[in-house]
Amino acid sequence: MKKNLKRVIWAVVFIGLIFMAGFAYFVYTSVFTSNTAFNNEEAHVYIPTGASFSDVLTELRPLLKNDVSFEAVANRKKYPANIKPGHFIIKKGMNNNDIVNAIRIGNTPIKVKFNNQERLENLAGHLSRQLEADSLSLLNAMKDASFLQESGFTEASAIGMYIPNTYEMYWNMSPDGFTEKMLEEYNRFWNASRNQKAKSIGLTRDQVMSLAAVVQKETAKEEERPRVAGLYMNRINKGMMLQADPTVIFAKKHSEGDFDQVIKRVLYKDLENPSLYNTYKHVGVPPGPITMPDISSIDAVLNYEKHDYLYMVANVKDFGYHKFAKSLAQHNRNRQEYVRWINSQGVNR
Template identity: 30%
Template structure:
């Protein structure tokens, strides 16, 4: 009997030793696997992890994508590190050379793949929405267009008028896969209102523009000059004209009015266009137009609410992106002769003769 017990004891010790050795070898294998790097393709590998994906299914998903070499060892590593509860669903971009441990850490950090698009200053809504739809977010253009005119959506987003025109802030935006059309447009409006609040905090004494009027004037300032240093002075001219009851007579509003009337955008203004009555035509209609004509940036919003102190009532393009400013009609007419009549007369003459006069 004693011999039997001794034999069993020896077998137990041997079995425990064997189990311990197996466990040690397995742990060493897991540790070695977790630290072994895998070099991914140059463009990286994108993997979408659905909500509710368990550790074993996740390990298989990553192995099938070529991000790790052994799904079972990855599963065991996740269990050993108790990382399962920390792993987050989403779309991930894995790039470069990564160890399985680094892959798990990225999944635990929630550092998902993002998509960006950029909206330049001064674009109209019909120019902005195709940029948004054409981004890698793959949003639906028709849905974007519907939302841009949806009263319920606009009210919820904080747009104080019946169109989103002017309230899609020019900026670079970052979203993750799955962002809806509503979320994207709401974020763009939110950025516009955020910049308005910043400009409003620096509002000049005596400037009493409403939110809608601010965006409307800022959009005109944005379209009138690409020179940041000129915006406060351009704004001053318009404030002076508004205060004195003089029509704004700004060409970008005429172009916008003709687009609304004819459905075609053209920068070529004719005498007939200037005389065509329309709420957006500031040659025929006094005061500000009913709403913005484009999306203004931060500098234009600031200029609208904090114009320069000046006596100017007119400005004329020098045809190089800058302007001549004038406080009187005589000064303005002289500038028109120099920079419009004579400037283009000389250009035509040079074209005919093949050189300067």
């Protein structure tokens, strides 16, 4: 009888040890062994605001060797009740414990980049492809009347607040958070040195941005921008109209509400457009930027080249650059060369 009891006890102990070993192995493989199924050094995971655990699993499943073990660990760590939105990085070789920690507390900023956009609408659309927020939400935040008034912008000048560059921010940043951040970046850009330079040339920040946008549209050659800016500053200081063709093109698009049209040639009838953006009709800079100027264009205005040029026209012998003139007679000679060339190309609009 005693022998049978001992056998039963040893059998129970043995089975218990096997069970414990199996459980330990399960815990070890579930928690501490690698569960990544990708070959790159890291994978990027985007968890949207309001996501459920099922949504998270759908996002992670292609990256995991075993989603069942991940789910078990996530439940054990109570992750389904504490899901955080954002951009998270999972590194190759991470175990389930590391993965849960990464998507719970590792919201990582992304690099957001934008270039020269003509309107806030274009900018919002461009940003919506990089951030969680949709274009309409971003546009509404950019045009919010209270925000514009408090920050000192109008709807026309507001695009000047967004200086083309690469910025670090959170993917799930709210639209209002985005505009606040960009206002901070704008004020940081306008440091004491730039503010002093604007004052010394007699322009406000908004006027500098509007003129820089014209310079941006006139020439793609960074080295030529200070000379172009100097030409327009000469005109401003003499009380002359800028007579910049890019402003006529923008005025036409703005007046007709069609920014998709492609205009390669300005016609005489376009010069009669009464729009405030048309610098053939109105003295001074446009009421707002006709595009988002690069930093190089802004600094070209603030550090414009000193010279006596008042006119310029595209140089058909050195494409991308311009021929500059001090007198109207000289300009007309340069212009005739350009007109002959463009007519030879058959460009009518």
